[in-house]
Amino acid sequence: MDTDRRSPAAFAELVATATLKARADHAAGTEEPTGTSTIAPYATALWGVNQSANLVFVDAMWWILGIMALIILAIRLTEIGWMYIRQVTAMNSTGVQQNYWKFTQWSWLPSLKKNLLYAPFWKKRHNREIKLSEAVNMGTVPSRLHSLFLFVLLGSNLFAMFWLHWRTENMYKLCAEIRGRSGTLALVNMVPLIFLAARNNPLIAWLKISFDTYNLVHRWLGRLVVIESLIHTIAWAIVQVADGGWSSVRERIDTDLFISSGVVGTVCLVFLMILSFSPLRHAFYETFLNVHIILAFTIFICTLLHCLVSEIGHLPQLPWIVAIMILWFIERVWRMITLAYLNWSSKGYTEAVIEAMPGETTRVTMHLPRYLDVKPGSHAYLRFKDISPWECHPFSIAWVQHTADAKALPTHEKESSGAIIDKRRATTSVSFVVGAQTGFTRKLFNRATKGGKASVSLRAAMEGPYGGHHSLDSYGHVVLFAGATGITHQISYLRPMIEAFNRGTIATRRITLIWIIREYEALEWVRPWMDAILRLPNRKEILNIQLFVTRPRNPREIVSVSSTVQLFPGRPNIPMLLRKEVREQQGAMCVTVCGAGALADDVRSATRDVLDEDTVIDFIEESFTW
Known part of the structure; x- marks a missing residue:
């Protein structure tokens, strides 16, 4: 049929089809622009854009991220399963009887840990900050992984x-x-x-x-x-x-x-x-x-x-x-x-008690109006209404204490002391140790010292807890390194592990805590909590504490309390200490560190050195770079 004889409806359909195709080509960026200009069209819309290739690369990016996440998830699930089997089979065994778990089952794994998983990008430095001067900080260097x-x-x-x-x-x-x-x-x-x-x-x-x-x-x-x-x-x-x-x-x-x-x-x-x-x-x-x-x-x-x-x-x-x-x-x-749920209830609001400690440090105890379950190794963000209400900063949780309502019926959970508490009526106190640096932490310390009072109460809020994903219960031997206020992270593990040891529910048979502080007075930061730990039943059978005071005012004050609580002047020889622990290793070993970047790098380096042995040694570093 001749074009001029087509019906109006057919002609309209033809025009509409052509228009839709033109729009589709325009959207896809596949059609060349019309007209004589070779510039103007390419500044607008999708002219010249290779949208099909863009979508291919989008899919590729999603696949790359997804595959890496799935690989890590598979590894983590394998680790969790392996650690569970190790804990169940070793929790009724002595340290000597855990030899099966002491030695690696895969000869290639120690080398992988040493050269990739725990290795800095170059030489030794990883978490130690790169400083051009005292005021100019350039951050840290990524690990090889x-x-x-x-x-x-x-x-x-x-x-x-x-x-x-x-x-x-x-x-x-x-x-x-x-x-x-x-x-x-x-x-x-x-x-x-x-x-x-x-x-x-x-x-x-x-x-x-x-x-x-x-x-x-x-x-x-x-x-x-x-x-x-x-x-x-x-x-x-x-x-x-x-x-x-x-x-x-x-x-x-x-x-x-x-x-x-x-x-x-x-x-x-x-x-x-x-x-x-x-x-x-x-x-x-x-x-x-x-x-x-x-x-x-x-x-x-x-x-x-x-x-x-x-x-x-x-x-x-x-x-x-x-x-x-x-x-x-x-x-x-x-x-x-x-945040609102955790810090407010019918019992009232969260109240913080802050105490000035030696060494320009503040001990903070948050009295929450609710029961809160906190895992060892967790951290939380703190906010103070009268100091900096718009600022919140993360700090490691050192101590958790649950308080039961005396009027409550004992229906739910046992506290560490054996008393049964009702979570619905109980409250929780969470404690931190905060070193005064600049900004928020300095304001907090100044407020604690203001007025000369032993403690100051403030309206506050806590967000968290976060973290606490590393369980040490499947390791027969645990070595905890702490530098200064890094003790807050490590001390959170001690009471739960000693209590679990007494119940026979963990594999751990030896815990060594190595704490490096500048002055002897720093012991006041954690004295009430450490006293509670030292009074726990069977503590001497599992826990050994080594305190290193790098700047003692009086050498006479550096006196060891007992064979399980020892004090030393000066800095520790970390490689030597770790080799000694490896020689006495019981079951699988985990080495953890929380402290300044230089200490973390030293412990990491010493751990990699002992990975030449055929024993199972894992390394965990707790850090928060900002």
């Missing part, structure tokens, strides 16, 4: 970013392809960037990886997002300037919400990265934290607008930013709900 993960993450982004049609004759079309790829990758990386920054990130518990590690990945993902967003903006600006000059750039920023939201978001990202540089972050941490949250929220809004008001309608990346904002919002709301 962390570096391997970051290499995969950065390498996959680099490959995806530069897999482009470099032979394209039209450079402005190439700029459009770069713009599309960089923008897509920036939003892809924003999803794990936000997810891993959350304190309530479920992967922490599932994979048993510390928040400190996720914080490291968060920082590197943030750098990737900033760089890719900058590339995205610059690629657009090159085409726009070539088409209409800098005046057209200013005009589009002023009049086009799509462009202005993108530019403002990029500027906020750059400003956020500058503030995140280690010297600035450490010098003004409280300010950085608050500005960080404000800028992050601004970036969310700008990205959402950028994806909503483009020339083609909604950008394909819109669901990602919506998911990011939902994750961020849910985590914040959940934190507020749990």
Whole structure:
């Protein structure tokens, strides 16, 4: 049939089909722009954007992250199962009878631990901060395992970013392809960037990886997002300037919400990265934290607008930013709900008692109005209404004490003393030791010393507990290193383990606590708790304590109490101490450390040295880099 004789309905259908195809090609970025200009079209919409390749790389990024998470999860599940079997089979055995678990079952495992799992990136330094001066801190060096993960993450982004049609004759079309790829990758990386920054990130518990590690990945993902967003903006600006000059750039920023939201978001990202540089972050941490949250929220809004008001309608990346904002919002709301629940009940509000201790240290006891179950090795965030109500900082939990209501009927749980308590009516006191540095911790210490009182009561709030994922119950031999206030993390294990030893529910037969302090007076930080531990039944059979006072005022005060509680002047020879423990090893051994970066690196190095033996030795480092 001749075209002119077609019915109006058929002609309308033909036009509609052609229009839909044109729109589809435009959205996919596959059709060449019409007209004589080889510049202007590539500054708008998805002209020149290789959307199909972008989606392939998006899927690849998700697969890479997912596969790594599944591998770690499989390893963790295997470890948990193995540790459970070890604990069940060894808890009724003496230390000598645990020889099966003392020696490694896989000859390659000690070498893997020494050269990858526990190894610093280079030589010895890992958690010891790199300082250009006393005031300028450049952060820490990743371990080899962390570096391997970051290499995969950065390498996959680099490959995806530069897999482009470099032979394209039209450079402005190439700029459009770069713009599309960089923008897509920036939003892809924003999803794990936000997810891993959350304190309530479920992967922490599932994979048993510390928040400190996720914080490291968060920082590197943030750098990737900033760089890719900058590339995205610059690629657009090159085409726009070539088409209409800098005046057209200013005009589009002023009049086009799509462009202005993108530019403002990029500027906020750059400003956020500058503030995140280690010297600035450490010098003004409280300010950085608050500005960080404000800028992050601004970036969310700008990205959402950028994806909503483009020339083609909604950008394909819109669901990602919506998911990011939902994750961020849910985590914040959940934190507020749990904060309110934990610190308020019909019994009243949380009250903190702060005491000034020797060595410019503050002992803090939070009296919560509820019962709270706290695992050893946990930490919590503290907030004080009369000191810095908008600031909260993490500290290791040293001691937990449950108090039963005298009027309550004994229906639920046994306290460590054997008394039965009702969780619904009981309350919990949680104690910390906080060294006074600068900012928040200095204000806290000054408030404790103000007025000359022995203690000061303040309205406060506690968020947590977090962490506590490392169980030591399956190890026959445990060595705990602590430096200064790092004792808070290590002392939290002692009472539960000694009580479990008396019940016959753990494999541990020997615990050695090595605590390094500057002055003898530092013993006052933990004296009431240590006295309670030393009075526990059968304590001498399992616990040995070695205290090293590096700057004793009077050598006469360094007197060993007994063969199981020994005091020494000076610094310890950590390699020698650890070799001695290995010679007397009972069952599988775990070495843990909590303290300054230099101490952690020394213990890590000494542990790697003894991994040449064929015995089972695991290493755990508790740290919180900020």
